[in-house]
Amino acid sequence: MRSKPLMLTILDVLSILVLGISTYLALFFAPTERVMGEVQRVFYFHIGTAWTALMGFILAAVFSIAYLVTKNLKWDRYQVAAIEVSLVFFFLTIVLGSIWARPAWNTWWTWDPRLTTAAVTELIYIAYFMLRQGIDDPERRARFGAVYALIGGLSAPVTFFAIRLFRTIHPVVIGGSNAEAQGGFAMTADMRVAFFFALFAFTIIFIDLYWNRIRLGELQDQVEQLKLKVTM
Amino acid sequence: MTEQRPASQPAPGSFLKAVSAVVWKDLQAEFRSRELFSAMLVFSLLIILIFNFALELDIKTRQSVTSGVLWATFAFAGTLGLNRSMAIEKDRGCMDGLLLAPVDRSAIYFGKVISNLAFMLVVEIIVLPVYSVLYGINLFQPGLLFVILLGSIGYAGVGTLLSAMSVQTRTRDILLPILLFPVVIPVILSAVKASGGYLEGLPFDEILSPLSLLIAYDIIFIAVAFMVFDNVVEE
Numbered sequence: 001m002r003s004k005p006l007m008l009t010i011l012d013v014l015s016i017l018v019l020g021i022s023t024y025l026a027l028f029f030a031p032t033e034r035v036m037g038e039v040q041r042v043f044y045f046h047i048g049t050a051w052t053a054l055m056g057f058i059l060a061a062v063f064s065i066a067y068l069v070t071k072n073l074k075w076d077r078y079q080v081a082a083i084e085v086s087l088v089f090f091f092l093t094i095v096l097g098s099i100w101a102r103p104a105w106n107t108w109w110t111w112d113p114r115l116t117t118a119a120v121t122e123l124i125y126i127a128y129f130m131l132r133q134g135i136d137d138p139e140r141r142a143r144f145g146a147v148y149a150l151i152g153g154l155s156a157p158v159t160f161f162a163i164r165l166f167r168t169i170h171p172v173v174i175g176g177s178n179a180e181a182q183g184g185f186a187m188t189a190d191m192r193v194a195f196f197f198a199l200f201a202f203t204i205i206f207i208d209l210y211w212n213r214i215r216l217g218e219l220q221d222q223v224e225q226l227k228l229k230v231t232m
Numbered sequence: 233m234t235e236q237r238p239a240s241q242p243a244p245g246s247f248l249k250a251v252s253a254v255v256w257k258d259l260q261a262e263f264r265s266r267e268l269f270s271a272m273l274v275f276s277l278l279i280i281l282i283f284n285f286a287l288e289l290d291i292k293t294r295q296s297v298t299s300g301v302l303w304a305t306f307a308f309a310g311t312l313g314l315n316r317s318m319a320i321e322k323d324r325g326c327m328d329g330l331l332l333a334p335v336d337r338s339a340i341y342f343g344k345v346i347s348n349l350a351f352m353l354v355v356e357i358i359v360l361p362v363y364s365v366l367y368g369i370n371l372f373q374p375g376l377l378f379v380i381l382l383g384s385i386g387y388a389g390v391g392t393l394l395s396a397m398s399v400q401t402r403t404r405d406i407l408l409p410i411l412l413f414p415v416v417i418p419v420i421l422s423a424v425k426a427s428g429g430y431l432e433g434l435p436f437d438e439i440l441s442p443l444s445l446l447i448a449y450d451i452i453f454i455a456v457a458f459m460v461f462d463n464v465v466e467e
Contacts, residue, residue: 131407
């Protein structure tokens with residue numbers, strides 16, 4: 001069995017390090033926002049997890065096409081890993097957003113386009129795993145998974161635009177502005193440091209988890225093949 | 233068959249012939265048993281009945297929730313039909329027979345979409361007047377019928393692809409709504425908005441955006457489903 005690559009071990013340590021630094025920056029270094037107060041600090045991790053999860057979902061849709069074209073099971077492993085890590089990260093995004101929304105919007109949840117799309121996206125990828133669980137043949141599981149991840153990946157942005165026909169109250173901190181948005185704010189220089197470091201930190205953490213998950217998938221396949229050899 | 237042609241170069245018009253053969257097969261089988269149609273219809277009427285109690289459909293609320301009630305009914309009845317129509321193919325080994333036929337796989341897809349759409353439309357055509365009579369709302373407006381057609385096309389297009397997958401899994405019919413509902417939300421949403429707009433008599437440019445979204449969804453998803461259908465039925 002192959003031992004863990006050195007780069008991956010380094011990345012593991014680095015992940016813990018940047019998570020620590022990012023926590024410090026978000027909780028102590030960044031100034032307290034004037035209107036919302038301490039709860040605004042949730043924002044740094046909220047964006048960090050959201051950004052990485054969305055990248056993961058986009059990657060998964062790309063791997064769908066790669067798998068359907070090449071029929072190489074490698075792409076399937078990459079896809080499962082991307083979706084699994086993103087699903088957890090996106091769930092964190094929703095929970096963190098809810099914690100922030102309670103004081104800022106005076107409600108845990110509202111049927112805003114972003115929130116609704118986030119919930120629907122989570123449901124799509126939960127359905128993805130339920131679909132995979134019902135299929136034993138690894139090759140068919142990969143094919144169906146790729147098809148569903150492609151359809152799901154296409155439908156999530158369409159859902160977003162569909163709901164956007166209604167009004168939104170979600171603030172847009174980065175680029176663009178919306179007069180109806182509630183809870184928006186302008187970032188100071190120190191906030192920006194914390195913000196960009198959080199983005200960087202969560203990207204590192206995501207890559208680390210992602211890599212570990214791919215390795216786990218490869219090991220799982222090896223175990224399955226060994227089991228087949230033993231029983232034969 | 234008079235001559236053998238390579239699959240890549242089918243005879244002109246043979247694609248349409250293959251599609252209509254699949255549609256005709258489904259319609260004829262349904263015409264003899266009437267299993268699917270009667271189940272979908274009775275189920276739809278029951279859903280409307282449940283909504284009647286769940287929402288207390290008095291005159292005031294009726295106006296605003298009618299399009300929502302209709303689309304929820306169509307969506308639930310639709311899964312029933314989609315499941316059944318694919319399960320029949322799988323159970324009696326018909327799917328294997330269809331796949332052996334020397335036609336393009338996408339012809340099978342389009343054939344199934346059209347027959348599924350036909351079942352949905354027939355049910356809808358009966359549900360609409362019943363609803364109109366029960367609640368005193370005139371649902372026979374050309375615009376509304378057009379929205380129902382567009383919504384059903386999108387629903388059947390994606391639903392046929394996903395039901396072809398779900399019948400091949402261990403969980404089978406439980407899985408279809410779980411797979412289908414999250415991805416057809418844009419259809420349901422824009423269809424509800426557009427039908428609501430027609431029922432409230434809004435000006436056309438307010439209905440235009442959900443309507444164009446519905447058309448865009450239909451085109452995008454049927455094109456994608458058409459491209460990936462091979463992967464779903466391949467053995």
